[in-house]
Amino acid sequence: MANRQSGGSNTAGGGAQRPNGAPQNKICQFKLVLLGESAVGKSSLVLRFVKGQFHEYQESTIGAAFLTQTVMLDDTTVKFEIWDTAGQERYHSLAPMYYRGAQAAIVVYDITNQETFARAKTWVKELQRQASPNIVIALAGNKSDLSAKRMVDHDEAYAYADENGLLFMETSAKTAMNVTDIFLAIGMFL
Amino acid sequence: MDKSTSSAVSGTLGEGEEQSVLEIPLESEALAHRKQSDLQNESGFITDDNLGIIESGDGGKRESIPGGNDDADGNTFSSCVGSFGTKEEEEQQASSSDPEALTVELTKALDDLSVTTSGSESEQIQSNGVEAIRDDNDSDMSPLWRSHKHHVFILSEAGKPIYSRHGNEEKMVTFFGLLQALVSFVQSDGDTIRGVKVGETSIVFLVKSPLILVCVSQMSESISQIESHLTYFHNQILSILTAKQLQTIFEKRKNYDLRRLLSGSERLLNNLAGLIEVDPSFVLGAVRCLPLANTVRDSISQTITTVLNKHKPSVSVVFALLVTNCQLVSIVRMKKVFMHPMDLHIILNLIDSSESFKTVDSWVPICLPRFDSSGFMYAHVSYLAEDCQACLVLLTTDRNSFFPLSEAKQKIVDRLRKQNSLDAINASMNNKWPTMSYVNVPEVRHFLYKAKCRAQFVSPVLDVPYLDHNTEDEESPPEELSRDCPRAAKKISPELERLYSTYYRMHSRLHAQARPVKIIYWVDDKENWLGWNTSNFELYVALEPLIKKSAAISAVNKLINWVQKEERRIFIVHAPTF
Numbered sequence: 163m164a165n166r167q168s169g170g171s172n173t174a175g176g177g178a179q180r181p182n183g184a185p186q187n188k189i190c191q192f193k194l195v196l197l198g199e200s201a202v203g204k205s206s207l208v209l210r211f212v213k214g215q216f217h218e219y220q221e222s223t224i225g226a227a228f229l230t231q232t233v234m235l236d237d238t239t240v241k242f243e244i245w246d247t248a249g250q251e252r253y254h255s256l257a258p259m260y261y262r263g264a265q266a267a268i269v270v271y272d273i274t275n276q277e278t279f280a281r282a283k284t285w286v287k288e289l290q291r292q293a294s295p296n297i298v299i300a301l302a303g304n305k306s307d308l309s310a311k312r313m314v315d316h317d318e319a320y321a322y323a324d325e326n327g328l329l330f331m332e333t334s335a336k337t338a339m340n341v342t343d344i345f346l347a348i349g350m351f352l
Numbered sequence: 353m354d355k356s357t358s359s360a361v362s363g364t365l366g367e368g369e370e371q372s373v374l375e376i377p378l379e380s381e382a383l384a385h386r387k388q389s390d391l392q393n394e395s396g397f398i399t400d401d402n403l404g405i406i407e408s409g410d411g412g413k414r415e416s417i418p419g420g421n422d423d424a425d426g427n428t429f430s431s432c433v434g435s436f437g438t439k440e441e442e443e444q445q446a447s448s449s450d451p452e453a454l455t456v457e458l459t460k461a462l463d464d465l466s467v468t469t470s471g472s473e474s475e476q477i478q479s480n481g482v483e484a485i486r487d488d489n490d491s492d493m494s495p496l497w498r499s500h501k502h503h504v505f506i507l508s509e510a511g512k513p514i515y516s517r518h519g520n521e522e523k524m525v526t527f528f529g530l531l532q533a534l535v536s537f538v539q540s541d542g543d544t545i546r547g548v549k550v551g552e553t554s555i556v557f558l559v560k561s562p563l564i565l566v567c568v569s570q571m572s573e574s575i576s577q578i579e580s581h582l583t584y585f586h587n588q589i590l591s592i593l594t595a596k597q598l599q600t601i602f603e604k605r606k607n608y609d610l611r612r613l614l615s616g617s618e619r620l621l622n623n624l625a626g627l628i629e630v631d632p633s634f635v636l637g638a639v640r641c642l643p644l645a646n647t648v649r650d651s652i653s654q655t656i657t658t659v660l661n662k663h664k665p666s667v668s669v670v671f672a673l674l675v676t677n678c679q680l681v682s683i684v685r686m687k688k689v690f691m692h693p694m695d696l697h698i699i700l701n702l703i704d705s706s707e708s709f710k711t712v713d714s715w716v717p718i719c720l721p722r723f724d725s726s727g728f729m730y731a732h733v734s735y736l737a738e739d740c741q742a743c744l745v746l747l748t749t750d751r752n753s754f755f756p757l758s759e760a761k762q763k764i765v766d767r768l769r770k771q772n773s774l775d776a777i778n779a780s781m782n783n784k785w786p787t788m789s790y791v792n793v794p795e796v797r798h799f800l801y802k803a804k805c806r807a808q809f810v811s812p813v814l815d816v817p818y819l820d821h822n823t824e825d826e827e828s829p830p831e832e833l834s835r836d837c838p839r840a841a842k843k844i845s846p847e848l849e850r851l852y853s854t855y856y857r858m859h860s861r862l863h864a865q866a867r868p869v870k871i872i873y874w875v876d877d878k879e880n881w882l883g884w885n886t887s888n889f890e891l892y893v894a895l896e897p898l899i900k901k902s903a904a905i906s907a908v909n910k911l912i913n914w915v916q917k918e919e920r921r922i923f924i925v926h927a928p929t930f
């Protein structure tokens with residue numbers, strides 16, 4: 163069931179945009195869910211991807227938020243239907259509702275906080291056990307702009323992702339680094 | 353103050369001799385009516401217990417409180433510790449066996465509390481037979497912390513900190529422990545501590561097992577009003593966790609640190625605290641409505657009803673609400689269910705505290721404690737459109753119906769746009785109405801009118817002297833912005849604070865347990881005041897000073913006439929059902 167979301171109708175910035183050209187006939191649509199500990203920057207990543215914005219005082223999500231974004235990938239129109247879930251512990255039991263039908267998941271941690279990386283690993287495990295078997299999982303080490311306070315080693319996370327067959331990128335919702343890229347990488351993969 | 357009484361009151365104000373205070377006892381007939389209005393009302397969309405916010409839950413027990421402690425004029429020294437012996441035996445805390453140790457603890461707790469009472473010398477506080485001398489000595493709390501006039505603390509019965517309105521509760525562990533000791537000490541006598549009034553400061557306790565809520569306030573609310581504020585806080589927590597979950601958690605582990613489960617909701621509690629300070633709707637137990645022509649409102653409600661009916665049975669919406677700026681535009685409900693004003697305030701607070709709802713469609717589990725405190729409902733929350741900032745809330749019990757509701761929402765928006773309702777909503781939001789000059793009763797400066805059976809109220813757009821245009825741009829002390837408090841707190845001018853606190857004093861007088869009155873007429877050096885409680889409405893009016901009482905009476909009658917004439921535009925008089 164498609165949702166016409168007023169905010170997310172325009173195409174994403176970056177190199178994926180294509181003004182006109184040959185008529186595009188392929189349209190792809192897929193469901194994506196963001197998971198991870200509270201305050202790692204899930205909502206910030208989505209907000210950056212969908213609206214190109216960043217808020218220093220981004221509110222903690224209550225329940226879950228649904229957004230859409232359409233981008234051009236080569237000659238295919240890709241529509242992302244995104245569930246941005248709340249990372250607070252009390253919402254954990256609701257998560258299956260959102261990842262059940264998802265084709266892709268971005269599991270987010272905060273590179274300045276080791277615990278959020280551990281939490282990301284348990285999310286990956288849960289997805290591998292409970293979500294659809296061919297779900298594409300990406301691991302995002304967010305807040306890469308705060309590398310001075312880094313607590314999670316890049317190579318360690320990369321090795322973990324590699325072992326588990328996850329896409330991996332370090333991102334920054336604040337500087338926009340790798341944000342569109344991680345979504346597009348998932349799009350390419352599907 | 354003169355408390356002379358008279359019994360001649362009917363539909364309009366009777367002429368009385370000039371006197372500074374006129375108070376007329378509440379007749380038993382009106383009391384009976386109050387009970388009736390608790391149940392339902394003619395327009396039938398909100399169950400209203402009007403005054404009942406205060407009496408909620410254990411209203412009956414209140415009768416046994418020793419009289420007089422609702423007296424709002426009681427600026428007197430140390431007025432009471434009300435207690436009533438109804439609480440079941442609670443598990444006692446460790447130290448309660450040693451009365452001497454507790455007395456010391458209690459003394460210290462009161463010392464700590466005293467940091468919020470301004471500039472008073474040593475005073476004695478009577479607390480259930482224990483006398484404690486306190487004086488203004490040092491404490492860990494910073495001057496900034498002390499400067500706040502309104503503190504709210506929430507803790508578990510085991511004394512674990514859960515929430516503090518100001519300051520970091522983590523750093524106040526000892527303080528919370530002492531609050532807990534105070535409560536459990538009184539409980540050990542089979543009593544429940546209710547409140548202490550010291551000088552200008554009220555310290556009020558609300559024990560709602562497994563939680564203890566405490567408010568320390570220097571505003572002029574009465575103890576009952578503060579209790580009702582604490583009840584809102586309690587409801588707010590229930591709405592996040594449900595009463596059932598809360599109970600289960602603490603049955604398993606008395607020492608549970610509830611902040612783990614509440615983290616991320618601080619902004620709801622902070623926002624609620626902010627609203628309570630600036631918005632009379634909490635004391636009144638009523639909501640404001642967006643003024644709209646009756647026909648426009650009806651067609652909005654009708655559109656919502658029609659679209660949602662078409663989507664049956666795949667969606668089954670229990671309540672649909674349309675809200676702008678804490679004002680209700682429309683409410684539609686399932687047959688035989690009612691929205692309690694306290695539940696409505698939870699929804700209004702949720703919307704008011706969440707900037708992020710403006711840009712996304714949200715799916716929010718929420719418990720409405722008055723509707724069903726044991727389970728969650730799911731709210732589809734979204735703003736109508738970028739060009740119409742009204743928030744539509746569709747509440748259902750089916751957690752899987754987000755997408756059908758999204759579809760329904762889009763249809764509702766399309767239809768509302770076609771019938772120009774979006775424009776009408778925008779126009780009303782931009783058009784500050786009603787102004788006092790529109791109401792056109794020159795003797796009246798400001799008023800609150802609550803239609804009791806509807807649990808709705810109206811007040812005019814603020815103007816001088818209550819809206820101080822100069823202070824608006826003045827730099828106010830920067831409120832710590834944070835993720836939990838993303839917006840600067842709303843501020844009200846000192847004049848408006850004075851206006852509201854006088855209204856609250858009148859409200860308290862009209863609803864006092866002991867010797868409630870029907871009409872109050874007060875004169876002070878800035879305004880004349882009238883408070884009037886009838887079976888249909890509650891009215892609070894600030895009148896020009898130096899006005900003769902006869903002129904005041906005719907002004908108030910004109911005001912009431914105006915409200916009745918505009919009723920269908922001011923209030924929601926008709927709430928359709930699915």
Ligand SMILES: Nc1nc2c(ncn2[C@@H]2O[C@H](COP(=O)(O)OP(=O)(O)OP(=O)(O)O)[C@@H](O)[C@H]2O)c(=O)[nH]1
Binds near residue numbers: 201206250333337
């Ligand atoms: N420096 C920096 N801060 C970030 C970044 N991404 C998010 N933040 C900040 O981190 C905080 C939390 O961000 P959110 O996007 O609300 O986190 P969340 O994962 O959605 O949290 P929940 O909704 O509670 O699950 C906010 O104050 C953001 O401004 C980033 O890339 N760099």
Ligand SMILES: [Mg+2]
Binds near residue numbers: 204205221222246249
């Ligand atoms: Mg979030």
